[in-house]
Amino acid sequence: MFCAPINPADLNMIEGKYGESRDLPDVPGSEGCGRVVDLGAGVDGAWVGRKVLVDGQAWRQSGNWPLDRVVAVPDGLAADHAAVLRVNPPTAWLLLHQFAALRPGDWVLQNAATSAVGRAVIEIAHQRGWKTLNVVRRAAAAEELRALGADAVVVDDEDMGAAAKDVLGGAVPRLALNAIGGESATRLAGLLASGGTLVTYGAMSKEALKIPNSFLIFRDLVFRGFWLTRWLRAAPPDQVSSLFDQIFRLAASGCFAPRVVAEFPLAEVAAAVTRAEEGGGKVLLRIGG
Ligand SMILES: NC(=O)c1ccc[n+]([C@@H]2O[C@H](COP(=O)([O-])OP(=O)(O)OC[C@H]3O[C@@H](n4cnc5c(N)ncnc54)[C@H](OP(=O)(O)O)[C@@H]3O)[C@@H](O)[C@H]2O)c1
Known part of the structure; x- marks a missing residue:
């Protein structure tokens, strides 16, 4: 090794x-x-x-x-x-490709945007023509995320929803990626379109998800989970090698440093x-x- x-x-x-x-x-x-x-x-x-x-x-x-x-x-x-390259960029790739049929210009929401997965989400989405709204704990991280291709960065506090709506200007995202849990995930889901999907793949705050009843009754939001290990165990070998081909191609172009x-x-x-x-x-x- x-x-x-x-x-x-x-x-x-x-x-x-x-x-x-x-x-x-x-x-x-x-x-x-x-x-x-x-x-x-x-x-x-x-x-x-x-x-x-x-x-x-x-x-x-x-x-x-x-x-x-x-x-x-x-x-x-x-x-x-x-x-x-084996864990975080493939996770980012699959989060972006398995849960919504994104069209060019669509917004994707994510928290933990400074993480290795979050950075890979920004770089892949940027390459694919999807916009990212990135939620961070530290405002100082905004500049480095913009340098990776982030379209917007907002701070994860009680004003996050209003700041994000200003950025989105009427656009309603259909996909949100959550690696924190607790209130952070609730705020992210609050920005989704009716029928939109929040995918939980991490729980950095170790706090449980809090899902208001209205998110289910009136907006029919979908809450999914993702675990790379489960995906790798089930995927046929050609899908696994095609995934790593994409990851290596992007890495060769400078992504996922x-x-x-x-x-x-x-x-x-x-x-x-x-x-x-x-x-x-x-x-x-x-x-x-
Ligand atoms: N489900 C899967 O298959 C899968 C695969 C890969 C990764 N993951 C999960 O994805 C998450 C990120 O992994 P990574 O390797 O990309 O992480 P990483 O690069 O080590 O970064 C950790 C991230 O968590 C944030 N953070 C740390 N403690 C926090 C807290 N108490 N509250 C809120 N945010 C906190 C950090 O924010 P700061 O930058 O502000 O410190 C940073 O954004 C982890 O939960 C990991 O287990 C899941």
Whole structure:
């Protein structure tokens, strides 16, 4: 292994607050980048030497992964960049493509817009001709999100609804992406068109959704959930490889650059996890060369 980021899901898994638990002892790490050095019986010899992304158990020097849990990285993509491409950009891509048939110029709403998923949503939507209204905790983040292609950025407080309506100017979005929960999700859903969909894929505030009865009775809003793991387990291999083709193509054009705030050697993984809990960007475990 070369390197691996620490994602919120890794922290949740370690805390025992994830969607499924694992038998101990176990190796954490939802994603990372390494190089194939040896093969199991019957595997095509062309894999030796290839740079790959691994699915799970990434925080270690070396290990065995089944062939369907590695993805070959195209030549020219740096390991640090590739290491953050297996979880968050595919999630952003699927959130934007699986829940609404968006037309050019349509608005998409999202909170946690400063997250890696949020940034990828902005970059993909910008490329596809969809507009994003991005809700953030810190007003200071607006400039960097606009540089990625964000069309509008508003702050997540009790005035958010009014500020967002000013920006939307009568447009009524049909898709909202929620990774926070609680009041933040309620405010986001409040901006949706009748029959619109709010997709919950994260719960950074750890607060439950609060759905007013009127959102269901009078506006027939749809509340969905998304989990990449479930999608990957069910998707046929050609859909998975086509998804990663799109992600690598966009990464090669400069999208999904990791926002690394700190690096730690694997031997200092406990300090790395502590730093990751403070937030502010990704912590990268530097494993080998
Ligand atoms: N369902 C799936 O398949 C799937 C896949 C990938 C990710 N996810 C989820 O998506 C979310 C984002 O993941 P990521 O790796 O993109 O995150 P990240 O890059 O580590 O960023 C974390 C984000 O959460 C915000 N945040 C942190 N604590 C918060 C709190 N208490 N209240 C409100 N906002 C808070 C941060 O805002 P600041 O920038 O202001 O600190 C930042 O926007 C996580 O919940 C993750 O588990 C789900």
